Amino acid sequence: MSFEDAATHVFFDKSGRQVTTDKGFRMARANVAVREGRWYWECKITQGIQPPKDGDAKPVGGKHVRMGWARREASLDAPVGFDAYSYGIRDVAGEKVFMSRPKEFFPPGEGIKEGDVIGLEIQLPSEHLHRKIMAGHYNPAVDAADEPAPATAEAANIVRDRVPIRFKAHTYFEKIEYHATKELEDLMNPSPAVSSSSSNDAPGPTHPTPALRTLPNSHIRIYKNGVLMGTPFENLLGFLPPASKPMPQVGAREGLDDGMLGYYPAVSVFRGGAVEVNFGPDFWYPPSDYDSTNGEVDMIQPDGLSANSLHAVVERYQEQIAEDIIYDIVDEVDFWMQDGGGATNQAGVDEKTKEVVMAPGREEIKELVQDD
Template sequence: MDDNLHSNYADADADADDHSSDAPTPLPPPNPHHHHHEQTLTLTPSSASASNPIPFDDDVDDIIDDDDDSATNPILTRKQKPLSSLSTPTPPPIKKPAKKKTTNSVWTYKSTSRKGKKKTKPSPSPLPPEDTVLITPVPRFPSDHRSSDDSPSLPISLSRLHKAERVDLSDDRLSASSSKGYRMVRATRGVLAGHWYFEIKVLRLGPTGHARLGWATEKGDLQAPVGYDGSSYGYRDVDGSRVHRAQRERYGAEGYGEGDVIGFYLGMPDGERYAPRPPHLVWYKGQRYMYNTDGKDESPKVVPGSEISFFKNGVCQGTAFKDIFGGRYYPAASMYTMPNEPNCEVRFNFGPDFDFFPENFGGRQTPRPMSDVPYHGYDDKVEGPVENGLSEKVN
């Protein structure tokens, strides 16, 4: 068997000599200890060095490992080309992008689809300042109920209009009571300048009741306590603190309670000069509105030398506020109790007969009672309707 194998290899070598001038590399004899005889072939082509053999790939090894009894291996009889005959493929030429053709043809196709870019409308230019108007609705208008709320023939009292819904008034409209959250009530008349005084007696607080009393303008929030915003100044019952813009500050030595009479002093020399302009009222879409021609609210002005002081049973507790904002100030009260508790109740005394009128105001000018404030109605001038440009004064 070894002679036949040697003969086969010799024939293969002789065939290779016809195509190569180099001597073939002799093959080692097969190993007799293996059933499958493994041979390693090293072919030396004419263009390769004998010191750098080129191994077969994995597929050739698999074929050589087949049965040794097979016929002459076709791999061994395949002619090999010299490496010099191999050449790398030429890469395809790079094409330049075609230029976009420009044409003046009038027959160029244009899409008729409506899904194109939406046309944007130019934003309207803002109106000039003289055409800008700020309007504010006036849901409650005093002139609607002037005959029943205030008139020249009536004395000053508590207003049915300038109060929260939960505030109840007595028949003479001098006592006010409320339950649950803080609610405010104001008097029918206010003052712009001068020195004025009135009293409030605390009739009932109950186990959970509280009160905040003081002065407020027509802009004060009726659904909040006195001193909640910048349009009111309050005096608190719990610790006697002063309250403005919802900020409490220590003021009196102690608070007040049921049976106490609180006096309220207001001094505003030349207050008319610093008062805001009266609002202009117009009819608009069936409703009354306040408007400003300059399109913005007027900033409040401080009244120099003005002050608010509180008295407890005729004793001055000191100056509570100085240099207050100008405006028309009304006597005001706000009450509070927990649910299911009796109403907190207070009673106003506008004078001239006071329970504890101070004999000494500590160098302050002696005030006049609020009962001397004349009827002024509401600082209004109603023009309308504005839709058609008509204008008329409503009395």
């Protein structure tokens, strides 16, 4: 789990796998996001609802946990499933929760108790199809197969603006966060006084409002102690811009993807509730179609094996590191070109174009002043 991407009063062990709190519901997210494909992780309840004691009809409660998948905009001071930016499973009766509306999911009397291991699988379409949906070019009759992007397809425009801030003779670079959109707030709490044709339409891949467009063939599956319990959520909401919007910042561009948008593994704990997360590759209850060898032994896929295989979330960490390296190289080349392409004069001194030298605001850095 991420030590930074967590609410206050959330406590971790040194490994970052054990999570608990002594306050009300607080959320913690993982440090990687999934953007396409099938991914799986597990969550073991180490402190939660205990089985009924001898002679008692009801289980012993007081400590609670929830687990699921959450986007960047999901509130950390609320449980998973609180808003339209996260999908959660509740320990009480094993209910599914979305937009704070719990609904029955587990069979009656099943529930999630201390010692149970909950497996969470998510499936998302390709980024190529996702971007086509957000651009408004999705055609269900043509794009239902979700074929791979052609080699000539335009690459994703990843922009990682960091606003420089000078404070006490040091320069810090502020990461821009994404904020909740009015459309999803209205979806969660519809106002009877406001009615329009677009707001009344159910979310779908061709919805006129980008924030309300869903991803076809996307779903979340839940396992309990290795047994598939079902699929509580289907047609998940899209997260790429313009569905997700960064907070406006002076000197930063607006409405762009910084490469960290996606669905994050997330857990919420309540008053002593505690969990242990397992992102693989050695799961407690691996699904039947999970390849624990990660392709290291057999380099050739056997006939009939789906190309959309199930991956452990830990594999996404390595992918994310590789993506960051690529984005670093792209940014270096971009800045090099903005500075004149490395042209030098006869004396070997770098020459910058007049446009670069005279560009307004390039040397402007926001400065914070601390009151005495």
